[in-house]
Amino acid sequence: xxxxxxxxxxxxxxxxxxxxxxxxxxxxxxxxxxxxxxxxxxxxxxxxxxxxxxxxxxxxxxxxxxxxxxxxxxxxxxxxxxxxxxxxxxxxxxxxxxxxxxxxxxxxxxxxxxxxxxxxxxxxxxxxxxxxxxxxxxxxxxxxxxxxxxxxxxxxxxxxxxxxxxxxxxxxxxxxxxxxxxxxxxxxxxxxxxxxxxxxxxxxxxxxxxxxxxxxxxxxxxxxxxxx
Amino acid sequence: xxxxxxxxxxxxxxxxxxxxxxxxxxxxxxxxxxxxxxxxxxxxxxxxxxxxxxxxxxxxxxxxxxxxxxxxxxxxxxxxxxxxxxxxxxxxxxxxxxxxxxxxxxxxxxxxxxxxxxxxxxxxxxxxxxxxxxxxxxxxxxxxxxxxxxxxxxxxxxxxxxxxxxxxxxxxxxxxxxxxxxxxxxxxxxxxxxxxxxxxxxxxxxxxxxxxxxxxxxxxxxxxxxxx
Amino acid sequence: xxxxxxxxxxxxxxxxxxxxxxxxxxxxxxxxxxxxxxxxxxxxxxxxxxxxxxxxxxxxxxxxxxxxxxxxxxxxxxxxxxxxxxxxxxxxxxxxxxxxxxxxxxxxxxxxxxxxxxxxxxxxxxxxxxxxxxxxxxxxxxxxxxxxxxxxxxxxxxxxxxxxxxxxxxxxxxxxxxxxxxxxxxxxxxxxxxxxxxxxxxxxxxxxxxxxxxxxxxxxxxxxxxxx
Amino acid sequence: xxxxxxxxxxxxxxxxxxxxxxxxxxxxxxxxxxxxxxxxxxxxxxxxxxxxxxxxxxxxxxxxxxxxxxxxxxxxxxxxxxxxxxxxxxxxxxxxxxxxxxxxxxxxxxxxxxxxxxxxxxxxxxxxxxxxxxxxxxxxxxxxxxxxxxxxxxxxxxxxxxxxxxxxxxxxxxxxxxxxxxxxxxxxxxxxxxxxxxxxxxxxxxxxxxxxxxxxxxxxxxxxxxxx
DNA sequence: AATGAATGAGAGTTCATTCAT
DNA sequence: TATGAATGAACTCTCATTCAT
Numbered sequence: 001x002x003x004x005x006x007x008x009x010x011x012x013x014x015x016x017x018x019x020x021x022x023x024x025x026x027x028x029x030x031x032x033x034x035x036x037x038x039x040x041x042x043x044x045x046x047x048x049x050x051x052x053x054x055x056x057x058x059x060x061x062x063x064x065x066x067x068x069x070x071x072x073x074x075x076x077x078x079x080x081x082x083x084x085x086x087x088x089x090x091x092x093x094x095x096x097x098x099x100x101x102x103x104x105x106x107x108x109x110x111x112x113x114x115x116x117x118x119x120x121x122x123x124x125x126x127x128x129x130x131x132x133x134x135x136x137x138x139x140x141x142x143x144x145x146x147x148x149x150x151x152x153x154x155x156x157x158x159x160x161x162x163x164x165x166x167x168x169x170x171x172x173x174x175x176x177x178x179x180x181x182x183x184x185x186x187x188x189x190x191x192x193x194x195x196x197x198x199x200x201x202x203x204x205x206x207x208x209x210x211x212x213x214x215x216x217x218x219x220x221x222x223x224x225x226x227x228x
Numbered sequence: 229x230x231x232x233x234x235x236x237x238x239x240x241x242x243x244x245x246x247x248x249x250x251x252x253x254x255x256x257x258x259x260x261x262x263x264x265x266x267x268x269x270x271x272x273x274x275x276x277x278x279x280x281x282x283x284x285x286x287x288x289x290x291x292x293x294x295x296x297x298x299x300x301x302x303x304x305x306x307x308x309x310x311x312x313x314x315x316x317x318x319x320x321x322x323x324x325x326x327x328x329x330x331x332x333x334x335x336x337x338x339x340x341x342x343x344x345x346x347x348x349x350x351x352x353x354x355x356x357x358x359x360x361x362x363x364x365x366x367x368x369x370x371x372x373x374x375x376x377x378x379x380x381x382x383x384x385x386x387x388x389x390x391x392x393x394x395x396x397x398x399x400x401x402x403x404x405x406x407x408x409x410x411x412x413x414x415x416x417x418x419x420x421x422x423x424x425x426x427x428x429x430x431x432x433x434x435x436x437x438x439x440x441x442x443x444x445x446x447x448x449x450x451x452x453x454x455x456x
Numbered sequence: 457x458x459x460x461x462x463x464x465x466x467x468x469x470x471x472x473x474x475x476x477x478x479x480x481x482x483x484x485x486x487x488x489x490x491x492x493x494x495x496x497x498x499x500x501x502x503x504x505x506x507x508x509x510x511x512x513x514x515x516x517x518x519x520x521x522x523x524x525x526x527x528x529x530x531x532x533x534x535x536x537x538x539x540x541x542x543x544x545x546x547x548x549x550x551x552x553x554x555x556x557x558x559x560x561x562x563x564x565x566x567x568x569x570x571x572x573x574x575x576x577x578x579x580x581x582x583x584x585x586x587x588x589x590x591x592x593x594x595x596x597x598x599x600x601x602x603x604x605x606x607x608x609x610x611x612x613x614x615x616x617x618x619x620x621x622x623x624x625x626x627x628x629x630x631x632x633x634x635x636x637x638x639x640x641x642x643x644x645x646x647x648x649x650x651x652x653x654x655x656x657x658x659x660x661x662x663x664x665x666x667x668x669x670x671x672x673x674x675x676x677x678x679x680x681x682x683x684x
Numbered sequence: 685x686x687x688x689x690x691x692x693x694x695x696x697x698x699x700x701x702x703x704x705x706x707x708x709x710x711x712x713x714x715x716x717x718x719x720x721x722x723x724x725x726x727x728x729x730x731x732x733x734x735x736x737x738x739x740x741x742x743x744x745x746x747x748x749x750x751x752x753x754x755x756x757x758x759x760x761x762x763x764x765x766x767x768x769x770x771x772x773x774x775x776x777x778x779x780x781x782x783x784x785x786x787x788x789x790x791x792x793x794x795x796x797x798x799x800x801x802x803x804x805x806x807x808x809x810x811x812x813x814x815x816x817x818x819x820x821x822x823x824x825x826x827x828x829x830x831x832x833x834x835x836x837x838x839x840x841x842x843x844x845x846x847x848x849x850x851x852x853x854x855x856x857x858x859x860x861x862x863x864x865x866x867x868x869x870x871x872x873x874x875x876x877x878x879x880x881x882x883x884x885x886x887x888x889x890x891x892x893x894x895x896x897x898x899x900x901x902x903x904x905x906x907x908x909x910x911x912x
Numbered sequence: 913a914a915t916g917a918a919t920g921a922g923a924g925t926t927c928a929t930t931c932a933t
Numbered sequence: 934t935a936t937g938a939a940t941g942a943a944c945t946c947t948c949a950t951t952c953a954t
Binding site for chain 4: 579589619622626630642643647651655656
């Protein structure tokens with residue numbers, strides 16, 4: 001175990017000074033873990049960055065993994081909370097989707113460590129990894145199910161829809177937020193276009209379709225060109 | 229042809245015995261890397277599993293990373309080839325999507341190490357990681373663009389659509405292949421339902437819509453129940 | 457008087473509250489040192505057990521070793537005092553031996569940490585270790601010499617006899633008090649039998665010897681059986 | 685676990701070079717453990733002394749403790765074997781005792797690390813500690829029981845006698861081999877005197893007793909003087 | 913006197929890689 | 934080619950002790 005427990009030393013600091021130290025360490029850990037991954041990060045570097053002595057890390061965390069797990073949980077709840085705030089008060093469910101997607105991209109842009117930390121969690125602590133996605137999915141599923149019940153969305157299996165939408169957001173963010181910052185408006189529009197109407201051609205007016213086709217074809221070729 | 233031809237990144241064995249040793253090592257590596265991750269895996273364990281001596285690893289691979297990168301590339305090309313085979317000769321583009329999704333799930337079920345190896349590639353060798361997804365996306369985008377051109381699919385930005393569909397497949401596979409083996413037919417149906425028609429309620433015949441709604445609503449509730 | 461008077465090796469508390477804290481720490485130290493050994497014990501655990509803060513230890517002891525040494529000395533003097541009390545007023549010297557042996561076993565049973573603390577003292581502070589045994593041996597030798605002088609015991613080198621008797625008591629206690637609680641009366645009887653008459657067969661009356669032999673032979677075999 | 689196992693790396697070396705390395709490490713470990721105790725010894729120092737690299741220790745031992753336990757077992761069997769050799773062919777049982785005692789003192793003198801290593805084993809690995817004494821005691825008890833059966837020794841509980849004799853030897857060795865090298869002949873004589881005839885005064889010829897008394901009294905006083 | 917945060921030297925252990933055979 | 938011993942840098946974690954409050 002750790003050297004501490006109830007009376008002597010705790011992991012939750014009691015003094016204000018302790019609070020500050022712990023926070024500094026956690027922030028440094030978020031940065032370093034995001035930069036180097038779990039294995040690549042060293043406690044020494046985290047402490048150096050936090051301006052603490054090596055041993056101080058263990059005043060606040062039982063071990064390296066615990067700090068990592070705390071970060072995963074924290075990123076998850078920060079993300080969920082930002083998403084909730086972003087869609088608050090929006091009535092139209094498709095607008096909710098748009099705002100949510102946008103908010104996710106913003107979050108990812110402000111927390112570029114998100115992907116690396118969450119994805120590597122699978123190797124560090126599978127439960128934390130599952131927790132992250134399951135909590136997101138649960139909230140998402142519930143929202144979708146409600147909207148379907150109320151006739152605002154087409155009726156689908158909400159959990160399948162939730163994982164589909166999460167996967168979309170995840171991959172689009174990886175591609176256009178992480179790898180190559182692009183015109184996010186365009187990405188959001190494109191994604192909304194897809195998730196709103198799906199792939200299949202509506203049994204519709206041929207003239208309109210042709211016009212649209214020409215337009216997007218150009219985009220298509222440019223995109224393909226750009227990436228080998 | 230590309231930067232990953234046989235002679236680059238690997239030390240090609242000349243004798244048949246060497247061929248066999250190399251393959252045994254690679255198979256062992258795939259297993260161990262999939263089980264323990266890149267950092268967690270040790271060359272010693274790989275050699276033990278392959279029945280080779282510790283030093284022999286370096287007869288065939290310059291270092292640990294090289295073997296890992298080769299695996300990522302190999303998984304990528306095996307997957308692309310299986311997908312291509314699976315959809316070969318299918319005319320209807322939506323049937324192509326269905327068959328592709330199914331083939332991906334099958335592949336993931338047979339290569340449960342896929343997710344762990346590919347995802348961790350980001351930390352081991354970012355180029356290999358990008359290559360994996362970019363090659364998949366390029367092929368996918370091209371196919372979608374063609375189908376859109378030919379009027380088989382609604383016209384969308386094909387790269388956005390490709391990443392969206394890849395994200396869907398990835399997350400659905402993670403959820404229903406990796407985490408919890410479920411009724412894959414149901415998942416494929418649900419995913420096709422979503423990706424075909426999207427979320428928005430069609431401005432359609434009220435009677436049909438109502439009927440469908442009631443039917444699927446029951447499914448919905450069951451699903452929610454089943455997964456917390 | 458000697459080099460271990462109250463004010464040396466300890467920081468004497470002045471207030472009553474201080475007295476209590478010091479004692480609590482010492483008791484906790486005795487427990488933890490006995491449980492984990494000198495190196496295995498941590499100041500943190502001692503403080504936790506004592507209900508004190510980590511820093512408080514150093515209010516009363518200059519360092520870890522000082523507390524340990526104080527315990528060794530204290531165990532030594534407590535033991536010597538109990539032994540002295542136990543044999544007080546006993547006239548027959550062999551009865552003194554019996555009572556002393558018994559008292560030692562009782563002490564060891566009540567202070568199971570005794571062996572571990574004293575034996576490890578050799579590594580922590582050799583002088584304290586020697587002091588412990590030399591003081592015991594000195595008192596013992598004196599007593600034996602006196603009894604020999606007075607014709608109550610056979611005349612032997614008293615120091616050799618003292619160390620022999622201490623070794624006997626030590627090992628018998630280790631075996632039948634520490635390791636496996638047995639029938640102590642039987643052990644005391646057996647030990648007295650040995651230390652009274654020694655190993656050699658007296659040039660005695662054949663009939664009695666034969667009878668005794670048969671009787672004890674049975675005990676013998678049972679004992680051997682019982683302990684592998 | 686260790687990085688090694690069946691095919692890749694073993695703890696038992698297969699090459700002659702490996703044999704030599706292992707032996708060098710074990711000898712160095714015996715020296716350093718004996719000098720500094722288990723906790724005080726560092727693998728680094730052992731390797732330095734053995735002329736090996738730090739990591740090589742772990743080629744042959746899974747951890748520090750394993751090497752220690754191996755030493756305890758090895759000391760135990762070396763001692764038992766020397767004792768067995770020393771008494772081989774001796775008919776008179778009391779002569780066996782004398783030769784055994786002497787052999788033990790010799791062994792202790794040549795392996796001054798014996799006491800420190802064995803005694804600290806209690807904290808490092810209790811089973812090894814028990815094994816050491818129990819094996820000695822078992823052999824000893826058997827020998828004593830046989831001699832008692834055959835009428836060569838007075839009949840006593842052989843296990844009690846064995847532990848008594850082991851304790852005597854242990855303490856006498858500690859006092860006159862380890863602490864202060866003395867006249868071992870005198871110690872052996874004195875010990876034999878005690879263990880042969882015990883403490884009690886035989887109901888014998890007064891004249892002889894008086895003579896003996898005077899002789900030993902002088903020794904007594906000298907001894908007492910010498911040690912405070 | 914008491915608290916608990918801070919310190920940092922030092923430990924055991926792992927393991928990718930090299931090398932002699 | 935194959936083997937397995939050898940290497941040593943690097944890591945996580947512990948804990949006695951000090952110090953500011």
